[in-house]
Amino acid sequence: MELNMRAGHQGTGPGAVTPDGCAVELYSRLPVGAEPDIVAAAVPVGARILELGCGVGRMTHPLLERGFSVTAVDESQEMLDRVRGARTILSSIEELDLGEAFDVVMLASFLVHAGDVEVRRALLRTCVRHLAPDGCVLIQREGEEWHTNLPRERVDPSGFTVRIVSAESTGDGANSVYAEYEFPDATWTQTFLSRPLTKDQFEAALAEVGLKVDEYLTQDRTWVRAGQAV
Structure with a gap:
């Protein structure tokens, strides 16, 4: 079945991805x-x-x-x-x-x-x-200032790394945010719009x-x- 992604949102990595770019398996681990x-x-x-x-x-x-x-x-x-x-x-x-x-x-x-x-x-x-x-x-x-001083990363005590890589202006007050979640056995990415x-x-x-x-x-x-x- 074709997934209808929300405009400006996407996600990569193993398993199902929701319309706003969230990976189901990733969120099951967080x-x-x-x-x-x-x-x-x-x-x-x-x-x-x-x-x-x-x-x-x-x-x-x-x-x-x-x-x-x-x-x-x-x-x-x-x-x-x-x-x-x-x-x-x-x-x-x-x-x-x-x-x-x-x-x-x-x-x-x-x-x-x-x-x-x-x-x-x-x-x-x-x-x-x-x-x-x-x-x-x-x-x-x-x-x-969540959208500033990028890129930044946080290493979780459980052993995975979260990176907010970039937040690029879309020109109308919102930003296109790109994030990475790196685990020892898999990596997921998410791109989404945030105002x-x-x-x-x-x-x-x-x-x-x-x-x-x-x-x-x-x-x-x-x-x-x-x-x-x-």
Whole structure:
């Protein structure tokens, strides 16, 4: 079956690749880090979570272990096939309309930095559409100056290397980012479009859809809790 890649996105390496250039096998290998603890500390115990762009369930599974109810959404069936224990929905985030409200809607993986402004607006509108009146949206942002001082690399304690090789301007405010993931037995690459957002630009993007920042959850402001603006 021919894969319809999103414009400006591609990926290489062993196994299936999703429309945004993510390799399923690669993401099955990547560690989750501190993100589940950040989420758990920011939301009510046992909350119903709508996870947008769940991938292989790297965050889904730890959240389930912490007692949350998770509805996991992804546009890749190959990704969803790796998710265990959660309700799964095959859909693009932009088109999702479950007719349900959740305590928490989670938009991680830097999705808020979508290169296409209209896609970003659609992602955030989906968050609002599924948000309970007293619920919250958890958003993961890129770090400050994430697109500068390149190339850079990080060697993970588990033995693989991540390189952000380049971020070339597309001329409209977005960048084409090229990343490499090198393991002892395989290498994957991903090219994707990302739009840098300052703190003010990010907050303005939320305001466009009726959201406002409640709290920056981490010192580097990469994790944010937002709610409906009054």
